[in-house]
Amino acid sequence: MGKCDVVRVLILELVGNRSLPMGSHSRAGHLAAGIVPTASAVRGVAPAGYLSMKPLPTARLCALAAACACALWLASPLSPLSPLSAPSPHADASPPSPSVHARPSPAHHALAHGFSRAAVFPGEAAPEPRNAAQAKLGRGQLLHALQWFEQRRRGSGARAADAALQIAALDRVGLPPSHRDGENVMVGIDLALRYDAVVEPVALARASAALQRRLDAAGLRAYAVPGSPALLAAVPLARLEWLAGLDAVAAIRLAPQASAATVSAGVAASGAELLRGFGEAERIPEAVRRRLDGAGLTVAVIDSFGRSRAASLREAGEWPAAADTVEIPANGRIFGHAESSHGNSVTEIVYDFAPGAKYRLYDVGDLNDEDAPFSLINWTRAIQDAANLDANNQRLGPPRAQVINTSLGEIGSAPGDGTGGAGEAQGLYQAIDAARANGVVTIVAAGNSAHSYWDGQATAGAAAPVAQDFDPDDGGAAAPVEVNVLRLSPLLRSDDDAELANCVPFYADPELGALHLFQLSLTWSDWPTRWGNAASDYRLQLVRWTDGRSDRRDGERIVAQPAGWTVVAQADAPQDGRPGALPTERLSYAASAADHTRRCDAVVANAPPGSVSGAGIFGVRIVRKTPSAGHFLRLFLSTVHELEHGVMARSLDSPADSPQVLTVGATSMIDFIDASYSSRGPVLGPGGVLPVAPSSAPKPDLTSYTMVATRGGYMDGTSAAAPHAAGLAALALQHHRQVAMIEARKAAQRPAATLGWHAALAETSLTGVMRPDATPSQRQALAQVQLDRRLALADATERTLKAVAGARGNRMSAEPVDNVHGYGLLRFDDRSPSCFFAQMYAADANARAWLVPQYLQYAPLPPGEAAYDELHATYLADCAGD
Structure with a gap:
């Protein structure tokens, strides 16, 4: 992988993967080594929301690399960098175009009507092209299969058996399943272009577009390979010679394995092809023996979708056909109105595993905009509908879907003990329980909170109020650590200097506002029970470092206010035992130039003029207001930021802690990009207390692949891992x-x-x-x-x-x-x-x-x-x- 390829992975969109109270489990971000990510890199992303799958052209990525002092980044160790999600290595597919016809040499003509005696296939003579079009197929499996097919078809005189005969021809030459779709062959089509057209992006795009239109008109499914003089297509064996005869085609070959239909690399790595073959074993009754593809099952995907992206994926054959899909919109709107790419990519991954299944796609809406208040409702109703439950979670009959995938997470509304805790998420947990009781397998992403989480026992003491000590075990500390400093995740920090690393820049571009948007959620172990409601009171505060102010009086310098922490936002709901009181606090704060501190002046000075309006240093403070309350506290924040004093254990989002779901953690497909952000257990004790003994049932339940390429781009986070497990679950159930x-x-x-x-x-x-x-x-x-x-x-x-x-x-x-x-x-x-x-x-x-x-x-x-x-x-x- 070259430097520019590394940068392609590292130019991130960490503009927030979660809204409170709910969000997705994809990761994203931007390099910020003293430079502002461009807004064009995040177009199409819901504000503070999902990973954008819109790619950047290679030339643009390399330019950004230079501007970001890429060499310095590449020289530093990459393995510790945790919160990663990369944009696509592909640009938006540009259509095809015609060009110079590659004429056969005299040698081709000399061999046109005969076979060479050089043995290529065991027991058979190697094929030789019979005309100029066949010459473009090469002298391998494609030509061999075509000639065998044509000979048998002429001999039988029956066209009704064409499809079966084409499949037999592909079997004859041993073409593996990864290059086949029924009688179709997955091929790469090389464009007949001069070099100057190949290296000129406009000319290349025009040529690709022209050929793609020609193939579309002929009813063939073809896609341009962005930035390359080639198309990929699924072509019936019987039409290969016609395709090769087009002047715009230079050659046809088997499609590159890694690029065929942009199937997630996790499909092969998961051993999906081996699993498919289990269904054809001799010990399986002949009446039900078949290659596993999810047939006879329905998979439900509950997520946020994009209408236009769905259409393009379906046209590309990367999504289930309309006849096999039920699309359920959110809040009476049009399906996919939020134009989020997240659910589209999740569905694409599941479909890679189970193309024979039917699909129910539930759009929960825009989690970061007007739909946000309804997201938890939509999610719960979607589970009830997929499991065929009524509003009270009673069975109405067999489930509509046998497998549910939900790459969503909720924080701050449940105790973390595997239940809804009589809080806002209770209905969600109950629906999940009822779905499992009706025979549904529910797959849930673990979450991406391992670097943006803290928990601990509340600081003891009879007095009140008392600020939480975030590092009580540091016996050498001169004073309690009452402020847990926030910082951008490692890839977004503008400087490695210990102090400047804490500086959060305020980008002038409004589309990058999520980078200085602080979203925090606090819960503690005082959930309602039959004996009472939450009666212990805590305050959650966001603080910033404030410069000292001074006045001059009578020529003498007088300090009016020393430098220090200042509260800029807090959450302080009443927890006094009244009905409905819950042990939760949430806040969301968008920093601005008014929060700037002089300590971060160097960050602003190093940024392009006008791109950054300032930079500040922020932290979290928790204050216990109730005397002698010794609860277990949990603090989540948006995954754009991390905590100076963080805890990785017990960082599961909800409902990943439920015993009725299969929870999936993440491992990266790319060696030097880890997935340490993946949330982890154990599940907390009853009511959200610290567990006293290790559990025999771990969470997450298992791990699957992330950092995988989809048609829209690279996708990572546990959002990508979960649909891999869901696809395998469908095949396993079959x-x-x-x-x-x-x-x-x-x-x-x-x-x-x-x-x-x-x-x-x-x-x-x-x-x-x-x-x-x-x-x-x-x-x-x-x-x-x-x-x-x-x-x-x-x-x-x-x-x-x-x-x-x-x-x-x-x-x-x-x-x-x-x-x-x-x-x-x-x-x-x-x-x-x-x-x-x-x-x-x-x-x-x-x-x-x-x-x-x-x-x-x-x-x-x-x-x-x-x-x-x-x-x-x-x-x-x-x-x-x-």
């Missing part, structure tokens, strides 16, 4: 249905009257077709049995994902589980099929209810059949790889 059919077929061979409800209706619960010999009582129990089956499949899916993450090679720490990565990295390999069967035969798994009783104590097992406990132990050991 495979568990297949695996369950193995034992269901055994039960179907025995008289229903000899079996209990679950075993007798095992196949019915999977297919919906009632067996003819079912007893009346079994028929009456069908609804309950189907619910039990949904729960068993959801349980097996979650347990399998954890088992795969915990297999040898996927564990991410010396401990079997931890509260940073959970069980480990969710990555499938050749051992993973055993994980599915291990969950079927586990004695404590609900799947056992559907197995045919073996009656081991009464009769020996049939020849060749092993006991379920023995099967479980064998498969479990194979799954773990120990």
Whole structure:
């Protein structure tokens, strides 16, 4: 990766990934080594909101690199830089254009009607082009498949079998699935352009646009490769020769693996292709055997969307088709009215894994604008609708979606103990609980708060008011640390000097206002219970460093006010035990030139003229107003900033702490960019107290990939990790249905009257077709049995994902589980099929209810059949790889 590529990753948009009380779990930011990020880099971002997927051209990135003293950045260690999310390496796709036709050499003509005897494919002669168009296909798999197909089609004379024959031709030449879509071949199309046109951006864009229009008119799906003289396309094998015959085409080759349809790199890294193949194993009943793609399932994505971006993604084939999608708008508005790219990219990642699924997309609206007050409501209603629940969370029938992904987080409205705490988020937690009770697998991002979080016991003492000491264990401190200094995240700091590093610049451009917007939330362990409401009172304050002021009187200099901290904003709601009193305080403050301090003059002096109106130093102060109140405090702030005294543990957002969800942490796909911002556990004790013992159920549950390329750009944060896990969950659930059919077929061979409800209706619960010999009582129990089956499949899916993450090679720490990565990295390999069967035969798994009783104590097992406990132990050991 070159310097300019590194800068492309580091030119960030850390303009806020969270609004209070709710926001997304993507990360973003800007380099700020003494320079102001341009507004063009953040166009299209909701104010103080989501990651913009709008890319910057390479030339622009390199220019910014020079202006930001890129060499200095590249010379410094990158691994400690935590809050990262990069813009796209692609520019907006510019359409194609015609050019010079590449004429074949005389040698091409000489070989046009024959085959060379040089063996390329085992057992067959290498193909030779028969005309100028075929010459553009090269002499490899594409030409071989085309010629084989044409020969067989002429011989059969039947056009009805064209699609199947094209697929057979691709099978014949061994083309891997990553280069195929049915009878379509994923190809790269090189433009026939002179060098001066290739290096001239306008001419290149014009040429690309012209060819793209030609292909669109012909019904082919093609996309320009930004900044390159090439297009990528999915082309039926039968139309390759026509395409190659166009004058604007210089050559056609297999599409570059890394760029094919801009599929997230996490798909391959997760072992998704291996998992897909599990569905075609011989031991799967032939009637349900198929490559796994999510077919038969519905995935719900709850997020904030952009209407125009959705249209372009669908046109590009990166989104589910309209016929397979239900779009639910927010607050009676048009779907995607906020024009946020966040949910679009999340959906794109899930779709990369499960293109055969149907989708329900719930737009929660603009989290940073007029919809913000409704976001928590929209989120809760979306879960209820997806799980087919009424307003009271009662089941109305089977869920509308079997998997839910929500890359959103909420802070300051729950105690952190896995419940809603009788606060504002209670309805959300209850809906999640009810969804799980209806057999829905809910995937939740852990959050990005590890660097923007602090917690601790309230400073003790009978007196009041008392300021919190943020570093009580520092025995050498001359005085309590009453102000927790805020600073921009490392990539945004304008200077490495210890003091100037604390300076927050006030950018003149209003679109960059989020960089000096302070959003804070404080909660403590005094949540309402049946015995009372919050009765302990705390004050949350934002303070700034103020220059000393002096007056002159009678020629003598007199100091009127010394330099020091000044409160600029505070939150101080009453917590006096009255009904509805909650232990929460929130504030949001936008700094301005009035908050400037002379200590930060050097920051302003080093910035381009007029770009920065000033810079200030800020901190957080917490004051206990109630005597002798010893509560556990939690402080969150916007992830643009970090705390001088921070705590990474217990930084989970809500509802990531819920035991009814699979919580996903993040690990970066790029080696030198870490994901240490990923929120972590453990979950707090009841009522939000410090847990006294390690939990056997870690949070997050597992880890998946972030810092991945989507069609709109690089996406990171746990927002990107969660949809990877959701896509794999859909495939795993589909495979568990297949695996369950193995034992269901055994039960179907025995008289229903000899079996209990679950075993007798095992196949019915999977297919919906009632067996003819079912007893009346079994028929009456069908609804309950189907619910039990949904729960068993959801349980097996979650347990399998954890088992795969915990297999040898996927564990991410010396401990079997931890509260940073959970069980480990969710990555499938050749051992993973055993994980599915291990969950079927586990004695404590609900799947056992559907197995045919073996009656081991009464009769020996049939020849060749092993006991379920023995099967479980064998498969479990194979799954773990120990």
